[in-house]
Amino acid sequence: MxxxxxxxxxxxxxxxxxxxxxxxxxxxxxxxxxxxxxxxxxxxxxxxxxxxxxxxxxxxxxxxxxxxxxxxxxxxxxxxxxxxxxxQPYMATKAISHPLPAGGDSPTGWTDSFARQASDALLRGYSVFSKADARHAASLLLREGPVRVKPVLAKAGRGQTVIDHIEQLEPLLKLMDDHQLGVWGLVLEENLVEVRTLSVGQVRVAGMTLSYHGTQQLTRDNQGCEVYGGSDLILVRGGYDALLQLPLEDHLRLAVTQAMAYEQAAERNFEGFIASRRNYDIARGRNPQGHWRSGVLEQSWRIGGASSAEVLALQAFRDEPSLQRLRASTHEIFGTAQLPADATLFYQGDDSELGQLSKFARIREHDHRE
Known part of the structure; x- marks a missing residue:
């Protein structure tokens, strides 16, 4: 205390x-x-x-x-x-998740060491900070199949485009400001199909540390676009080592170890890095050759879509010292919604930008010490 x-x-x-x-x-x-x-x-x-x-x-x-x-x-x-x-600005975005193309422009504070040390946790791709480098990176990646172009400041999966030919990149680049691109960057990476997005994270608040793994759900917004729809988390008291004590399936254990490698590379290479809320999106899917691939897409060292579940879990662990594990979930529902009886409502209304929307969280299962 x-x-x-x-x-x-x-x-x-x-x-x-x-x-x-x-x-x-x-x-x-x-x-x-x-x-x-x-x-x-x-x-x-x-x-x-x-x-x-x-x-x-x-x-x-x-x-x-x-x-x-x-x-x-x-x-x-x-x-x-x-x-x-x-x-530095780029460290706050998904731009850290890939190396530069050979000879590419780099922002202030850039280090190649992060991508080298985190290489086993990353998908194939590049981060670029100029339009010329974007063209170069796309030409390299397109040799193996379709490429996903990802603006680094977009959230909830919005703004991403999959291209099959280099000509499809130009209309996207025309919309980008050169200065903003030079500061924040742009990500190009191999496009996976049959994708399942996993979450691995940790929160440290009021002397407590909770770690978790989970899955994300997609939903359709009021315009019919597929967007983030919530997270379903399994949280444990303690660090990632406590998480690895759970009987995890192989792909989940891999996701946890990849998140750990990614985070350790950040701690080693980003001077001044501090985070109490750490969340990592890990994609598992098939590449164009049909092989299963897994890698960290991005970090979230800020309030995120799962934070309402994280905070409810912190309250539950604080209130019950014997509690060792629980399940918590967040939900984002567009249009009219009937909330379950155990929902903790965080927002419900007619948002001026997105329309009718409900956001709530739930605490589901509890496991106590024997």
């Missing part, structure tokens, strides 16, 4: 975005309130002016970047925030 002079006095919901949709803002408020309850402190919403105070507990809407002056906050460890902090 922290000493009285180190105890947190306020939770600060730190909105770092130019625009946050209504439904996300509503969810963030409820998450902040529940984190405040876990920590036993009050909640501050969008303070007009922040004093640099080590007694604040921050909940940023995105991974914090040291290179941005407004993010020079008093964050010294993973006990100071729910989320993460890195030193």
């Amino acid at each position: 922290p000493s009285p002079d180190e105890a947190k006095t306020a939770v600060v919901l730190l909105d770092t975005r130019e625009h946050t949709p209504e439904h996300e803002h509503a969810v963030h408020l409820k998450l902040a309130e529940r984190l405040a309850a876990l920590l036993g402190i009050e909640h501050i919403e969008h303070p007009a002016q922040l004093q640099h105070d080590h007694r604040y507990y921050y909940m940023p809407t995105d991974t914090l970047i040291d290179a941005h002056p407004q993010h020079e906050l008093d964050i010294r460890s993973d006990q100071d925030l729910f989320g993460g902090k890195v030193s």
